[in-house]
Amino acid sequence: MTTTGDDHAAAVTGPWWWQRPRSAVLDVGLALLSAAECAVEGVAFARETGLPVPVGVVFGLLAGASLVVRRRWPIAVVLVGIAVAPAQMGLLLGLVGLYTLAASELPRRIIGVLSGMSLVATLIVTFVRVRQDLMHGDVQLGEWVVPTVAVSTAVGVTAPPVLLGLYVGARRRLMESLRERAGSLERELQLLADRAEERAEWARGEERTRIAREMHDVVAHRVSLMVVHAAALQAVARKDPEKAVRNAALVGDMGRQALTELREMLGVLRSGEGTPSSAFGGGGSAAPGSPSASGAAGAGSGTGTVGAAGPGAGAAGAAAQGWAPSSQVPLAAVGAAAAAAASRAVAQDGGEGPSLAELEELVGQSRAAGMAVELLVEGEVRVYASVVEQTAYRVVQEALTNVHKHAGGARTRVRLAHRGAEVAMQVENEPPPGGVPDAGLPSGGNGLVGMRERVSALGGVFVSGPTDAGGFRVSAVLPVS
Secondary structure, X not given: OOOOHHHHHHHOOOOOOOOOHHHHHHHHXXXXXXXXXXXXXHHHHHHHHOOOHHHHHHHHHHHHHHHHHOXXXXXXXXXXXXXXXXXXXXXXXXXXXXXXXXXXXXOHHHHHHHHHHHHHHHHHHHHHHHHHHHHHOOOOOOOOHHHHHHHHHHHHHHHHHHHHHHHHHHHHHHHHHHHHHHHHHHHHHHHHHHHHHHHHHHHHHHHHHHHHHHHHHHHHHHHHHHHHHHHHHHHHOOOOHHHHHHHHHHHHHHHHHHHHHHHHHHHXXXXXXOOHHHHHOOOOOOOOOOHHHHHHHHHHHHHOOHHHHOOHHHHHHXXXXXXXXXXXXXHHHHHHHHHHHHHOOOOOXXXXXXXXXXXXXXXXXXXXXXXXXXXXXXXXXXXOOHHHHHHHHHHHHHHHXXXXXXXXXXXXXXXXXXXXXXXXXXXXXXOOOOOOOOOOOOOOOOHHHHHHHHHHHOOOEEEEEEOOOOOEEEEEEEEOO
């Protein structure tokens, strides 16, 4: 029935100290009833004590009317009830006062002391009155009757309102605690929802970056080689027809490999399944002129700018070929598919992905494109975890791609060192020979960033920059544990 602190101030809507108007009406009504009761009992009190009747009535009215402030000053109301107990008035005042005191937020020791005082006062007054009545009466009863009646009356008048008030106060405090807990839980849920949304946004950004990096690593190298071979084909088409035929065959092989890898990455968008090969009837290679290859080529034209614009460009290119990615495919699934396709970049038989054992083949492709590449392997050759070997392979692949783009014709050295607890790789190229033009390949500046992200994700060290001789060096060290 009472509240304290800020909650009380916020809850007050009635006049003065009442929380609600109906509380004020109830207290005023109880005060009027108590005043009327005490006024009637004041008449008998005035006659017994020899006071004027109006004095007794006024005394009763004032004592009973004190019930109007029971919510504001419950201690004062109980004390008034104890004070008027010898006058045998204020039954309603005492009952309501004790109930209000027990239901208030006052300390339990104060409630216990005042309740005990009221109990003792009622016990004494009842004992004296009953004994006087028996002494003036004709009925003779045993000595045990007086204390029994006194104790029963005192307990019956004091215990019920106190117990009921304690119950109501405890229940109110419990409800307030539950409301506060519910409010706190709601705020925590809202905070968790906000954080979950932030984490989801962060995860989407990470997946976009990952998809862009994977597609860049898979496609950029082969497309760069295709451009180099196409330029060589144009230069020797009339002078050396046999070499032109070889270059044309290499361009076709590179294009088919690039299309196969694109189909693996974009297949999940078409089927909504986690295995890209299932979207293409087993993931077999398609001829360049087939519908499947045409669809993949269209998708490839849409994904050519993924490094700069994100995965949405790939979906747009795919939609232009007559199909649209399912809106139900989670971005994480697309990223996983892209990573799986990237790891199978050169594995046509469904292996686990590129490894250090395939560096010789990678270097051979660059040699076939006219680059002077030297591969040096130091230490005892070992097999590492799949993610370590794939990362090392991608670093060398991207470094060679950058040489094709920006230093065509430059002599390049690829070093691979097997150490005790780490594997190190370095790709260093000399300055391009004079008169050799740049390949003119577009560059979004994502190659070095992607390599650094891959190496850092495994706890390795990545360093890149120009050399004193005018070339460029890319170095990386990966822990093998």
